[in-house]
Amino acid sequence: MKTWVPDARNFAYLNWKQVDALPRESTLLVLPTAAIEQHGHHLPLATDTLINNLLLGHALEKLPPEMHVYALPPVHYGKSNEHIGFPGTLSVSAATFMAVLRDLGASVANAGFRRLVLYNTHGGNSSLIDVMARDLRAEFNLRTFALHGSGGITFEGLSAQERAYGFHANEVETAFLLASMPELVDRSAYTVNYIADIANPELLLPENAPATFAWLTRDIAPSGVLGDPRPATAENGARWRDAAATRLAAALEVMVRYPSQPAT
Numbered sequence: 001m002k003t004w005v006p007d008a009r010n011f012a013y014l015n016w017k018q019v020d021a022l023p024r025e026s027t028l029l030v031l032p033t034a035a036i037e038q039h040g041h042h043l044p045l046a047t048d049t050l051i052n053n054l055l056l057g058h059a060l061e062k063l064p065p066e067m068h069v070y071a072l073p074p075v076h077y078g079k080s081n082e083h084i085g086f087p088g089t090l091s092v093s094a095a096t097f098m099a100v101l102r103d104l105g106a107s108v109a110n111a112g113f114r115r116l117v118l119y120n121t122h123g124g125n126s127s128l129i130d131v132m133a134r135d136l137r138a139e140f141n142l143r144t145f146a147l148h149g150s151g152g153i154t155f156e157g158l159s160a161q162e163r164a165y166g167f168h169a170n171e172v173e174t175a176f177l178l179a180s181m182p183e184l185v186d187r188s189a190y191t192v193n194y195i196a197d198i199a200n201p202e203l204l205l206p207e208n209a210p211a212t213f214a215w216l217t218r219d220i221a222p223s224g225v226l227g228d229p230r231p232a233t234a235e236n237g238a239r240w241r242d243a244a245a246t247r248l249a250a251a252l253e254v255m256v257r258y259p260s261q262p263a264t
């Protein structure tokens with residue numbers, strides 16, 4: 001898999017003596033989590049994993065060199081059962097996903113490290129990431145953190161409808177790929193599908209509402225797209241990538257400085 005993580009920030013490029021020499025209290029390890037799953041007719045299966053690596057790699061470039069922050073190899077497979085029925089989706093169960101994170105957390109804690117951030121770019125993993133950040137904190141006394149997607153930036157230029165219901169293989173994801181690996185984007189194969197309409201608010205919504213329905217993509221989006229990729233541009237992708245990297249880098253710096261012992 002292509003990587004944008006700088007070699008000097010790639011944990012798996014170190015040997016064990018170099019790892020042993022890292023300061024245990026202040027080193028922050030980043031565990032990326034994403035997915036290999038259908039992304040419509042126009043984007044590759046690895047979209048979430050590539051975006052994770054793209055944004056994280058650019059964020060790590062911005063950190064001061066003396067700051068000890070390393071990217072672990074990503075957990076490529078996520079809980080993607082909302083995309084079952086589409087060839088190419090490779091999903092693991094919630095139990096498997098959480099067990100992998102727990103075992104990796106145990107390895108990090110056994111090596112004496114204290115700070116671990118779970119950086120996730122696949123929506124189907126989000127609730128599990130929040131569970132595991134707390135469980136790893138409780139079980140291994142690690143300082144654990146959760147970091148999601150683009151770090152909460154405002155995507156300037158996005159329509160209100162796309163902002164609310166562009167979930168998957170949408171304008172933002174397409175723009176990130178156009179800015180980084182345009183050869184993997186089939187611009188002749190865009191499809192459009194919205195799961196809800198902001199102009200007609202319903203009581204029962206797919207996401208982010210008090211009353212939701214559990215959706216499977218095949219029920220509501222035959223092409224696999226949730227959103228409208230057509231307005232995506234490489235220029236916006238590069239702008240949003242840089243804004244996200246700046247925000248993610250700022251979050252990582254805060255995590256490095258976060259007190260390792262509870263205040264007394």
Ligand SMILES: [Zn+2]
Nearest residue numbers: 047048169173
């Ligand atoms: Zn995606």
